[in-house]
Amino acid sequence: MTQQNGKSTDRMWGGRFSEATDAFVERFTASIDFDKRLYRQDIQGSIAHASMLEKVGVLSLDETNQIKDGLIEIQSEIEAGTFKWSVALEDIHMNIEAALTQRIGSVGKKLHTGRSRNDQVATDIKLYVRDEIDQILQLIRKLQQALVDLAERENSTIMPGFTHLQTAQPISFGHHMMAWFEMLDRDYGRFSDCRKRMNVSPLGAAALAGTTFPIDRDYTAQLLDFDRPTNNSLDSVGDRDFAIEFSASGSLLMIHLSRFSEELVLWTSAQFDFIELPDRFCTGSSIMPQKKNPDVPELVRGKSGRVFGHLSSLLMLMKSQPLAYNKDNQEDKEPLFDIIDTLKDCLFAYGEMMPAVICKKESMVAATMKGYATATDLADYLVKKGLPFRDAHEVVGKAVGVGIQKGLDLSELTLAQLQEFSELIQEDVFSVLTLAGSLNARDHHGGTAPNQVLKAVAAAREKLSRS
Numbered sequence: 001m002t003q004q005n006g007k008s009t010d011r012m013w014g015g016r017f018s019e020a021t022d023a024f025v026e027r028f029t030a031s032i033d034f035d036k037r038l039y040r041q042d043i044q045g046s047i048a049h050a051s052m053l054e055k056v057g058v059l060s061l062d063e064t065n066q067i068k069d070g071l072i073e074i075q076s077e078i079e080a081g082t083f084k085w086s087v088a089l090e091d092i093h094m095n096i097e098a099a100l101t102q103r104i105g106s107v108g109k110k111l112h113t114g115r116s117r118n119d120q121v122a123t124d125i126k127l128y129v130r131d132e133i134d135q136i137l138q139l140i141r142k143l144q145q146a147l148v149d150l151a152e153r154e155n156s157t158i159m160p161g162f163t164h165l166q167t168a169q170p171i172s173f174g175h176h177m178m179a180w181f182e183m184l185d186r187d188y189g190r191f192s193d194c195r196k197r198m199n200v201s202p203l204g205a206a207a208l209a210g211t212t213f214p215i216d217r218d219y220t221a222q223l224l225d226f227d228r229p230t231n232n233s234l235d236s237v238g239d240r241d242f243a244i245e246f247s248a249s250g251s252l253l254m255i256h257l258s259r260f261s262e263e264l265v266l267w268t269s270a271q272f273d274f275i276e277l278p279d280r281f282c283t284g285s286s287i288m289p290q291k292k293n294p295d296v297p298e299l300v301r302g303k304s305g306r307v308f309g310h311l312s313s314l315l316m317l318m319k320s321q322p323l324a325y326n327k328d329n330q331e332d333k334e335p336l337f338d339i340i341d342t343l344k345d346c347l348f349a350y351g352e353m354m355p356a357v358i359c360k361k362e363s364m365v366a367a368t369m370k371g372y373a374t375a376t377d378l379a380d381y382l383v384k385k386g387l388p389f390r391d392a393h394e395v396v397g398k399a400v401g402v403g404i405q406k407g408l409d410l411s412e413l414t415l416a417q418l419q420e421f422s423e424l425i426q427e428d429v430f431s432v433l434t435l436a437g438s439l440n441a442r443d444h445h446g447g448t449a450p451n452q453v454l455k456a457v458a459a460a461r462e463k464l465s466r467s
């Protein structure tokens, strides 16, 4: 704390102020409670900045080494939990810088030469989000791997496929798992694209216009594993597109996980009874002893809402902001951090849970037998015997109507009964009306025939082995 003209000006920027910050304003403007998470990236960025200042002759080697050693010690203190955070020091940048100066003396005050908290914070968040994307990509791949294993194991397991949640056609359970694989693969692509686009270094933009020091932005970009420096200083400090793009990618991922969840919740119900989730991923009821609730998928479905809400917050945050940096931007962190935590937890839960899913095959076959799932197969059979498709559709519709009256599946009607609808129907119809026959007949790229599922599995394995 310094005293000037009897007024307290303990802030790093306090030179032009004649009274201390209001206690409320101090709390209201501080971000340290949440941006302390950026400590590693902040120190990483500062070490790169100091190395660059040394390279261009602004700092001596000795000063640079003192700064680097001090920062490394501060990082150990933070990681040991002994670092004292100060709300009066507002944010992660000033907390660390003040601790450095306290530790190494006035050399610490030279670190902020040629930079601003505006390019510093943009750099820190980019580094942070980039590191998190790498972890999210791995978690997506782990879940995809689990789905591929499940698809291979259950390639010939029959379940009803639905449209409008009404029984449509028999499908392979493995095929359904590979649909989820594809959805996640688009998520993987989106996060990878986002990472590529955001991987440019804002460091050196300083407050908004660049700096008068002879900085080497290519060098700091290279030290921090960025592809290159950003091209425009105003855009560098004002840009939060990457945060929105990341959140939008996260939202689509959560849409997918939420849809998976809805299916798992339905499938574990007594009414569907298609699968069993491992006990360790379910919970019981305090009143109903028979209950085994699919809490994990339910919560994943529920948590999708907070991610969509955060995306919306970030869009609102950025709309109408004039260039360049505005303090509004400090509000980007809490939504981003919560999205990251949510995505990682949900992906982790699914990656652990899916390998332990048990298919209740008989129950799924029984469900498939209920909804005339092979009606299209009978229509296709008639078309192959020369009937135009629309006529075949009509004939089969009538047969289904009689089946409903009699409480019988098409395959349970006798040949004579079936021939009443069309003389084209012969003994060979019964192989067409089996569930396995129906699956096997859809034997083309992207179809549900088990051997196509196995082909999709092989292609997926090949893809997974490449990343």
Ligand code: ARG
Pocket: 031, 035, 091, 092, 117, 118, 121, 327, 329, 330, 331
């Ligand atoms: N805590 C601030 C943020 O998160 C750091 C940048 C502050 N810059 C400033 N000029 N007040 O955005």
